[in-house]
Amino acid sequence: MEIAQNFMGPGATKTMARINENGNVVGTIIVNCEGFPETTTLDSLTAATYSTHMRNLSHHANNSLKEIDVTDELVVLRLVSRKTEAVVTPDHEFHLIAVMRRT
Amino acid sequence: MEIAQNFMGPGATKTMARINENGNVVGTIIVNCEGFPETTTLDSLTAATYSTHMRNLSHHANNSLKEIDVTDELVVLRLVSRKTEAVVTPDHEFHLIAVMRRT
Numbered sequence: 569m570e571i572a573q574n575f576m577g578p579g580a581t582k583t584m585a586r587i588n589e590n591g592n593v594v595g596t597i598i599v600n601c602e603g604f605p606e607t608t609t610l611d612s613l614t615a616a617t618y619s620t621h622m623r624n625l626s627h628h629a630n631n632s633l634k635e636i637d638v639t640d641e642l643v644v645l646r647l648v649s650r651k652t653e654a655v656v657t658p659d660h661e662f663h664l665i666a667v668m669r670r671t
Numbered sequence: 672m673e674i675a676q677n678f679m680g681p682g683a684t685k686t687m688a689r690i691n692e693n694g695n696v697v698g699t700i701i702v703n704c705e706g707f708p709e710t711t712t713l714d715s716l717t718a719a720t721y722s723t724h725m726r727n728l729s730h731h732a733n734n735s736l737k738e739i740d741v742t743d744e745l746v747v748l749r750l751v752s753r754k755t756e757a758v759v760t761p762d763h764e765f766h767l768i769a770v771m772r773r774t
Contacts, residue, residue: 621735628731632724633752640752648747649736 580607583664592669594652599623599663610667618654622665626658683710686767695772697755702726702766713770721757725768729761 584596588609595610603623605615622645630642645656653668687699691712698713702722711718725748733745748759756771 617739621738625728625732625735629728629750632728633750635724636720637754640754642750642752644749644751646747646749646751647732647736647745648749649743649745651740651743 587666592671594667594669597665599665601661618665618667622654622656623663626656626663630658690769695774697770697772700768702768704764709765721768721770725757725759726766729759729766733761
């Protein structure tokens with residue numbers, strides 16, 4: 569699987585390549601702090617749609633956790649749906665999204 | 672662990688008891704369609720806080736998934752934070768929330 573664009577340095581590329589090696593992974597997206605996909609193995613439209621929604625959702629989840637306990641912080645958000653599975657890992661600068669097949 | 676209130680019938684009680692048997696589970700909540708905790712093993716305040724936030728989040732997640740693919744639907748939402756782990760299973764009438772220790 570080819571990584572379409574990359575402005576992220578070798579560390580991120582290596583991590584993405586490692587995740588993409590997993591047979592169940594459909595693709596990965598790295599979303600920048602402005603909410604745009606920076607690096608992805610998916611097509612641009614899918615990447616853009618996932619980026620917007622998953623980033624909003626991860627912010628919402630983080631805010632909810634902080635309202636329950638102000639010292640808490642979101643580490644991983646996993647959405648299992650009828651068709652796919654998405655894992656969002658938030659960071660201060662970037663969000664990593666992995667879209668997977670249902671196992 | 673005692674199930675504080677129960678208006679749900681034996682099926683739900685059995686499922687909750689089975690989940691609570693897991694040593695990592697702090698407590699479970701069944702949230703009704705109005706967003707109020709119906710049955711819980713947690714204290715009322717914690718249950719109410721989790722119910723509100725997790726139900727909103729699960730609706731947001733479901734809407735996001737439907738914007739990506741209108742035929743898709745949320746099955747499980749899992750939030751891993753620094754301190755805890757929460758699993759939300761949405762249903763038409765009820766949401767089941769399980770709060771767990773980080774492993």
